[in-house]
Amino acid sequence: MPAKHRILTTSVANVYPFYIAKAEKKGRTKSEVDAIICWLTGYSQRQLEQELKKPTDFETFFKEAPRPNPLRSSIKGVICGVRVEEIQEPTMREIRYLDKLVDELAKGKPIEMILRT
DSSP states (O other): OOOOOGGGGSBHHHHHHHHHHHHHHTTOOHHHHHHHHHHHHOOOHHHHHHHHTTTOBHHHHHHTOSSOOGGGGGOOSEETTEEGGGOOSHHHHHHHHHHHHHHHHHTTOOHHHHTTO
């Protein structure tokens, strides 16, 4: 059985600051990144903050997401040279959905469009 990809066992709390930095570098905010994560996973702001205090890895974070948004499957496009909608491994696809949404935020897309509302 092949080893798990390293990102699956990486702590969300360790990567989170990079999402924030990417957004803030482009004039966006931490609260917008949090809104994206909460929209995608169903975590409340309070639950997200609690998860970020723990060493929860990405695999567990997405597996235990309270209400994964059914609209997340409408996220399309390329991230890291791979079409998001073609990723077969479910947790990796969830991670790339998040990456894609943070990229859209950093590129100046309105939050309403990012959240597919």
